[in-house]
Amino acid sequence: MxxxxxxxxxxxxxxxxxxASVSRVLNESGKVTxxxxxxxxxxxxxxxxxxxxxxxxxxxxxxxxxxxxLPDMHGEFFSELVRGIDRAASESGYLLLLSNIHADPxxxxxxxxxxxxxxxxxxxxxxxxxxxxxxxxxxxxxPAVLINSPGNQGHHALRIDNAGGVKAMVGHLLDTxxxxxxxxxxxxxxxxxxxxxxxxxxxxxELAPELPVRVLEGTFDEASGAALAQRLIDEGLPVxxxxxxxxxxxxxxxxTLRNAGVSVPEQVAVAGxxxxxxxxxxxxxxxxxxxxxxxxxxxxxLLETMNAATQPPRTELSNxxxxxxxxxxxxx
Amino acid sequence: MxxxxxxxxxxxxxxxxxxASVSRVLNESGKVTxxxxxxxxxxxxxxxxxxxxxxxxxxxxxxxxxxxxLPDMHGEFFSELVRGIDRAASESGYLLLLSNIHADPxxxxxxxxxxxxxxxxxxxxxxxxxxxxxxxxxxxxxPAVLINSPGNQGHHALRIDNAGGVKAMVGHLLDTxxxxxxxxxxxxxxxxxxxxxxxxxxxxxELAPELPVRVLEGTFDEASGAALAQRLIDEGLPVxxxxxxxxxxxxxxxxTLRNAGVSVPEQVAVAGxxxxxxxxxxxxxxxxxxxxxxxxxxxxxLLETMNAATQPPRTELSNxxxxxxxxxxxxx
DNA sequence: TTGAAAGCGCTACCAC
DNA sequence: GTGGTAGCGCTTTCAA
Numbered sequence: 141m142x143x144x145x146x147x148x149x150x151x152x153x154x155x156x157x158x159x160a161s162v163s164r165v166l167n168e169s170g171k172v173t174x175x176x177x178x179x180x181x182x183x184x185x186x187x188x189x190x191x192x193x194x195x196x197x198x199x200x201x202x203x204x205x206x207x208x209x210l211p212d213m214h215g216e217f218f219s220e221l222v223r224g225i226d227r228a229a230s231e232s233g234y235l236l237l238l239s240n241i242h243a244d245p246x247x248x249x250x251x252x253x254x255x256x257x258x259x260x261x262x263x264x265x266x267x268x269x270x271x272x273x274x275x276x277x278x279x280x281x282x283p284a285v286l287i288n289s290p291g292n293q294g295h296h297a298l299r300i301d302n303a304g305g306v307k308a309m310v311g312h313l314l315d316t317x318x319x320x321x322x323x324x325x326x327x328x329x330x331x332x333x334x335x336x337x338x339x340x341x342x343x344x345x346e347l348a349p350e351l352p353v354r355v356l357e358g359t360f361d362e363a364s365g366a367a368l369a370q371r372l373i374d375e376g377l378p379v380x381x382x383x384x385x386x387x388x389x390x391x392x393x394x395x396t397l398r399n400a401g402v403s404v405p406e407q408v409a410v411a412g413x414x415x416x417x418x419x420x421x422x423x424x425x426x427x428x429x430x431x432x433x434x435x436x437x438x439x440x441x442l443l444e445t446m447n448a449a450t451q452p453p454r455t456e457l458s459n460x461x462x463x464x465x466x467x468x469x470x471x472x
Numbered sequence: 473m474x475x476x477x478x479x480x481x482x483x484x485x486x487x488x489x490x491x492a493s494v495s496r497v498l499n500e501s502g503k504v505t506x507x508x509x510x511x512x513x514x515x516x517x518x519x520x521x522x523x524x525x526x527x528x529x530x531x532x533x534x535x536x537x538x539x540x541x542l543p544d545m546h547g548e549f550f551s552e553l554v555r556g557i558d559r560a561a562s563e564s565g566y567l568l569l570l571s572n573i574h575a576d577p578x579x580x581x582x583x584x585x586x587x588x589x590x591x592x593x594x595x596x597x598x599x600x601x602x603x604x605x606x607x608x609x610x611x612x613x614x615p616a617v618l619i620n621s622p623g624n625q626g627h628h629a630l631r632i633d634n635a636g637g638v639k640a641m642v643g644h645l646l647d648t649x650x651x652x653x654x655x656x657x658x659x660x661x662x663x664x665x666x667x668x669x670x671x672x673x674x675x676x677x678e679l680a681p682e683l684p685v686r687v688l689e690g691t692f693d694e695a696s697g698a699a700l701a702q703r704l705i706d707e708g709l710p711v712x713x714x715x716x717x718x719x720x721x722x723x724x725x726x727x728t729l730r731n732a733g734v735s736v737p738e739q740v741a742v743a744g745x746x747x748x749x750x751x752x753x754x755x756x757x758x759x760x761x762x763x764x765x766x767x768x769x770x771x772x773x774l775l776e777t778m779n780a781a782t783q784p785p786r787t788e789l790s791n792x793x794x795x796x797x798x799x800x801x802x803x804x
Numbered sequence: 805t806t807g808a809a810a811g812c813g814c815t816a817c818c819a820c
Numbered sequence: 821g822t823g824g825t826a827g828c829g830c831t832t833t834c835a836a
Contacts, residue, residue, distance in 0.1 A: 238568040530812045
């Protein structure tokens, strides 16, 4: 292993003390005289010693590391989530052991197993993994917190508040006088897409039961949003608002409408979900999710679990914020 | 430590074999009869056993993990780089130990020290850390590969080919008839900003020594690009091309010019560097860097170092690609 | 082919 | 306050 050359024994020998004392100095545990501390530290510096953490882990039965298992994601969401997790983890003295799992369940098994003994707990985001598969893959007794993953057997879980976000946006569209609001949904298998579609239906039913409900199903990408918008244009544009399941679809719709000479927001309002950086540039109204906060909170919950395993599992919703920009607001 | 309940000894007991045999089965080392293998595997499954990797690391002196030390970055660059590193690492059976270092050199020390004994090598991106500080923080004998970091004492290093990218773009601008090309530079302390500015001067000197050279210094963000563009407008726009040090500056310039009624690219061409996702949406010509490839390559070099420490250190440049879009091309 | 046992580097307990 | 040492869970000789 890298850097293993000098061990605690070398330090002890050079300092003229026992390994026990060296350990005490390094861990600030137990009593040592200033003299002892000084000789030990001198030896440490002279040798460029840093302790072997694997050995320490083995001895203390804790690794001071948190496992993070994420799907293969692109862009902002990934970096923000990792940033949040890292921030909270390093504040508490934990390092991150990262593993991307791709669609394959066998990889999840492998990734989780590989973490055994190197982490004190894991944060798992596996929207594509069935609950049973996930639980089988999770090593026995490994504290875990779930993010946007199906089921919640015995673990704390965190979810994006899709329902709250969508409902707020539907409310805004209604408040600004929209009457025929169509939803562009993502693929059915996608957990967030599913929840957002549900939320749209519920919000309409609750806030404006007399108004028509319509869902067009797409795939959460720009091209799909463009195609669906084109379909509406071909129909003679029988709508005055498009609530897309995510920003990329919304942007696709935005471009297509503008290219077709439809004025946004005058004729049609367009709204997204996620608040990707592009949204700000293109003046798209959307729902923003506090991703950094999601990561931070996941760490908090995990630490709580690790320190008191018998907490009843909770599911929390992460905050969501309505971001109103030009794409839904008539100029005043 | 998490999941430590069942050990190799429990498996051995249940299987009716020694721990040595269990180890052999699990590692596919040495000879075992099919019977033995079978009983062992049965016991493993029954107990839900997975080996404690910290113990294995200690015993084998290798951890099958790679340390990744990155600055606190936002967005696409971070996720793409980690994706590339993760992809290559997991293909070779390595896990990633991640640590964000912030500006503080003490944190770098801490992060690197914390990796000792848990990783077989590290990939370090520390553009803000002086070479001496970095080398002091790096535990003795730890194989390391540098990304976009100053100096290269004894380590393989990878850099973005800023010079090549800028030169190609300058060439393109000249080819399309631009004659007064001004460069919007980033902050002087920023390594990439510095290199790109240098490259601009060199490219101009080489390709068009008769043309004027002008650099306006900014800060690599949108507002800065906007401000510098405004300055040019106030001067009566004595340029026909803006080569920004990065995309965000270019976008700031783009908006400001358009709002001022300046037509891009007819009156002024605008080019960036990085190819952020926004660039495609806003039809900005730019230079794209293969970030995933950068990460992948870093892992390859690291594995090479770990397996044959006595290679002479090399510095490689990562490929760069000219992306030509509407912002620099006169419509034909 | 299998088992016993010696470490890997460290921490923590127990004596002094 | 300090040192000796047993173990943490695993791999890997060395004998049998």
